Structure formats: C-alpha cells, structure tokens
Amino acid sequence: SQTDDERALSDSSTEASAVPSHPLWPDIERITLEQLTFAQQGVGEGWEIFEQDGEMKLYKREKEVNGLVQDTLKAVHVVKGVTGFEMANCFFQPEYRFGWETTLEEMKIIEKVSDDAILFHQIHKRVWPASQRDAVFWSHIRQIPDSENPDGEPIWVVCNKSLAKDHPAAPDKKGKYTRAFLTAVIVCQTIITKHPNDEDELSRAEVTCKISYCSHVDPGGWVPAAATRAVYKREYPKFLRKFTSYVIDECQDKPVRT
Template structure:
C-alpha cells in the first residue's frame, strides 16, 4: 500500500500515542557507544505531559515519512527535539509487520538554538497469531476475539546532553511494562470499531494446528 499523508499521520499517532502523555528516554546500562551510555534491556524513563508538537517534514512514499518531534521543556533541562525517518514494512509472505525509526538529517529541518537534539534507533515487530481457543474453520469468519498480536519492541535513544544513568535504570524497571501495556490498549481501542482485515492473519490461520475436538 502506498503511503499518503493521512497514512503517515495515522501510523505516527498509533506508534507514538504513548508520547502524548509520557516521553521515553532509553539509555543503556553500562555499555559505552560514541560517548553515550546504553542499556541492553532498553530501559525507559518516563515524564508526564512532555509531548509538545510534531510535524511531517517529508512523505517519501512506500510507507516512509520523515518526522520532527519537539518536547516540552522540563526545567532545568534544555528543550529537546528529534528528527527521524519512520518506515513500516510487512515481512514477505508472513503475518509479521516491522516499524523502524531512526534519526536522519533533512534539508527542511532547522534546530532552534535553544534546543538539544536527541537521536533515536527504534524497532518494533508485530506478529498476528490465532488464539488457541479459536474454533472457526473459515478465515472470513474470524473476529477480533479470535486473534492476538505479539509485540517485540527495542529502542536506543540518546536524549542528548546528560541524564543520570542511575535514575534511568531505576525508573525503567517500573515504566517499561506500563508503556507496553498502554501501547496494546491504545491499539485495541483505536481499531475496536473497524472491520477486521483477515488477510493480516492468513498465514497464521493456514499454519495453525487443527482445533481440538
């Protein structure tokens, strides 16, 4: 499916809806890369109410869009923003979708003098599966109660400047499960009143073991 501005906005809102209420800063535990400290377990520190605005800088088509996202300044830290390319792909001949975000430079991107630029490498993989209790024998007869989605999420984000690693580590233990729960809940609510596209679970339906009699 070709990407339109509407698709790009919808993809962005689905993927980043959690940022409306909380910002996620992922730094690593004790691994140093290019002067930044990173955590292999992708921990997160969450601050309420810091999403300020975003704008789409470029629609590249083929479900790729370049976004600049700014965050409300949290005193005494400097205000931050991030420009990244987001791309969604369906893995060939599977029911698996991948979303990749990574920082890029763009000719229409101008960093305000008072901002600190954050950088990001984010990956999310979503796999649709048939629930074991499903007894339907026809793909077209499936309902949303018959399917579920597995989410695999990994992020490496440098907020720029300096963030105390100890604070990040402690907060991440509590906030990471909350984020994943909110992401799943937000997607469920967003699609609850939309028709089910059964083609997204065709492979899973065809490869599942026969229902127990």
C-alpha cells in the first residue's frame, strides 16, 4: 500500500541521487545536518525537564530577546511497535499531517523541491491569547547511517525550517495572520529486538522507535512571555502524544517497514 511519493522516497534513498540544483538546497543540507547534531546531544546543563509521562520526557532551555520568548524544546520518547522510517515518514508526508497536527487549519504545498524536500505554507488555528499564525517552511527527510554502528539501523531525520524571507507564493498577510518562525527536527531510530537466528519476518513486537524532537519557536508579533510558555507547555506534550498514537494506529495492520 505504498504511495507513489513513498516509493520515490525509498528509491531515492537507496540510490545515490543527484544533488538538487534548487536555490534552497545548500540551506536545506546544512541546517538539516546542524539540527541532527543538536538533536543528538544530551540534555545536560541549561536544560530543565517540564513534563514526563512514562518514556516521554520534555525539556526546555529558556531564552528571552527583548522580552520575547526564544526558548528551545527538546523531547525524547521511546515508542513500541513502530520503526524509525514509519515515524519520520508520517511526520514528513503531507497526506498524514491532518491526522496528527491538531493546530492546523490549512496546508498548501508551495513547491516540491525534490522527492525528499517540500516547501509548505500552513495556516494554524488561533490559540488564545494570540492572533492567528501562518508559516512558510521547507521540510526535508533523509536517512543517515549511524556513525556509532554503521551496520545497524540507519537514523531517519526530518527537519522543518521557516523561510527567513517572504515567498511570492505565500506573501505575508499582515493584519490577517502573524507570521511565526519555527525550526523543528525529529530524529528516529529503530531498535530491533529480534533474535539474529530467527528467520521469521520482523514483527511489530520486535521493533521499537527511539525519538528525539527539538523545536525552536519565534511566535512572531508580540506575545507576553508567560503566555507563549503556557501555550507550548500544553501544546508540545499534546503534539507528541497525538503524533505517536497516530503513527501506531496508522501502521498497526500494515507490514513493518524499515
């Protein structure tokens, strides 16, 4: 039940694909790798845990610039029964998005940069006390060999990053929406608990996915610091719960895809 987009993606990640000549490509490449490194770092000094529920842990690092919140979030989670590819693919492919993204009102694909990179315009639902937000961002998925275990399961990464400049296909409708600026990265890796001598097909009981999600939000406009923090304190755990349960449901009766 693979879609054409998913087939193109798995083909492109097994072949040495040509480097897209798109003007955004150098940024996409550099920022994705930077964000991957950031997501793989531990949560030492400066990080404060603000929510924990079983394996799900959320940390924040507070920062204010001229009274505006510029906090960074880091979340880690361990999800049974799904793979890194399945998690990352559901985060990246637009057809799944309304299934898990509860804050979304509209999603438009501005441009397909390549099979593994898409430029989006999204309009988000209004969250009290702020006005409605919109965002223009690229999203890129790729797999990367695990440098610590090159023969093991690869690492799947999806990086989303707002465009710094206006885009002609989605001009900033000041007054109607406030443009928000986000950087988000999800890093997923499958842990296989199957016995190496067991020749049966890999079952869902034998896979677990390790996730790390980092995000940096500049809500745009003026929002009191306490309000921004109250919103994300509620919304990030909600997103992680909803997203992981959505992927579990979505994959349940399908063959395991690594």
